[in-house]
Amino acid sequence: MAKKKKHGPPHEEEAGEAWLLPYSDLMTLLLALFLCLFCMSKVDGGKAKQMGAAFGKAFGIGMGGGGLLPGLGLAVYPQAGGGGGDGDGTGSGDGTDSGNRAYLAENETLEHLKQTMDSYIVSNHLKDELRTTLTEEGLMIRIKETALFPSGSAELVNESQLIVPVVAGLLAAIPERVIISGHTDNVPIATAQYPSNWELSSARAMTFMKALFAANASLNPARFSAIGYSEYRPVAPNDTEDGRRRNRRVEIMIARSFKMAEGTLVAKQ
Secondary structure (H helix, E strand, O other), rough: HHHHHOOOOOOOOOOHHHHHHHHHHHHHHHHHHHHHHHHOOOOOOOHHHHHHOOOHHOOOOOOOOOOOOOOOOOOOOOOOOOOOOOOOOOOOOOOHHHHHHHHHHHHHHHHHHHHHHHHHHOOOOOOOOOOEOOOOEEEEEEEOOOOOOOOOOOOHHHHHHHHHHHHHHHHHHOOOOEEEEOOOOOOOOOOOOOOOOHHHHHHHHHHHHHHHHHHHOOOHHHHHEEEEEOOOOOOOOOOOHHHHHOOOEEEEEOOOOOEEEOOOOOOOO
């Protein structure tokens, strides 16, 4: 009868080996993170979204807030004056380079518009009535009340024809959004037509916007908005007649489509 082989006591893993499994998982996650961050600097918007979706599926995270890679995505930069990409959030080439070209092109266009408007103001002796300012928000054209409306009214005066067609022509040559705002001083008004300065400022903004459309049929109304600010956005103190005169105005803001943020150009929403 064969003798049974004697087996030694079962081998027990050392307690110190338990850290290997979580350590290897951690290294895998870190490698995936660094690869993703490296690739993000080189891919376009479409590839970034695909990569983000793949990692989200692999690691069980959502793309909406939180998780390993929250908010992954790159802005797509349309060329200035040429619309905004191909409609599906993807683009070709480097997004930052496209943003640089679009921002510089748009800025050059706005500077040219400002020079054109300034030349018209000087040649027509309108320096006391109109002023242009180029800021990071866009190109502002500020028109005093006396060049457009009688006191306490939203009906355009005949002299406004020196301004409305020219502004309409400039706006027809560009694709940017346009915000028209009406402003008053702090002197109360209470008439049947305008119970307060809110109604008067809003009516003036709407009247001016409609006059632009009448002057140039090629303007796209979808680009425009009109708003009344009443007395609440003054540009001068209301305690003098000169200050109140400056506050009674209409402003046309040609809004930039791109902005500079911490040295990187991003599309404005």
